[in-house]
Amino acid sequence: xxxxxxxxxxxxxxxVFGGELDDVDSVTFRDLAKLDVVGFYPNYAAxxxxxxxxxxxxxxxxxxxxxxVHLHRLLDPSRTGL
Numbered sequence: 001x002x003x004x005x006x007x008x009x010x011x012x013x014x015x016v017f018g019g020e021l022d023d024v025d026s027v028t029f030r031d032l033a034k035l036d037v038v039g040f041y042p043n044y045a046a047x048x049x050x051x052x053x054x055x056x057x058x059x060x061x062x063x064x065x066x067x068x069v070h071l072h073r074l075l076d077p078s079r080t081g082l
Contacts, residue, residue: 013075014047015040018054018066030063038066 016038020030029035038054041047047068058064072079 011042011072012044013040013042013071014044015069015071016047016050016054016066017069018058018064020061020063021065022063024062027065036066040071044068044070 017035018038019032019035022028022030036054038050041050051066051068054066058066
């Protein structure tokens with residue numbers, strides 16, 4: 001369960017992906033063909049663990065960034081607070 005308002009079987013889809021940035025002050029990727037799609041996860045906790053693993057693996061590359069996208073918010077924008 002990721003939030004107080006979610007039920008235990010509520011699927012809150014998240015995407016973890018990353019890539020090398022042109023500049024650390026922006027979110028423009030150097031090469032879109034080389035984006036690393038880590039995977040899709042049913043809740044934030046699982047997505048966070050995947051993100052943390054990839055972030056730690058690439059800690060020596062300041063240009064490399066990984067992100068968590070809350071796909072459930074894009075798929076159903078009428079549901080707020082999740």
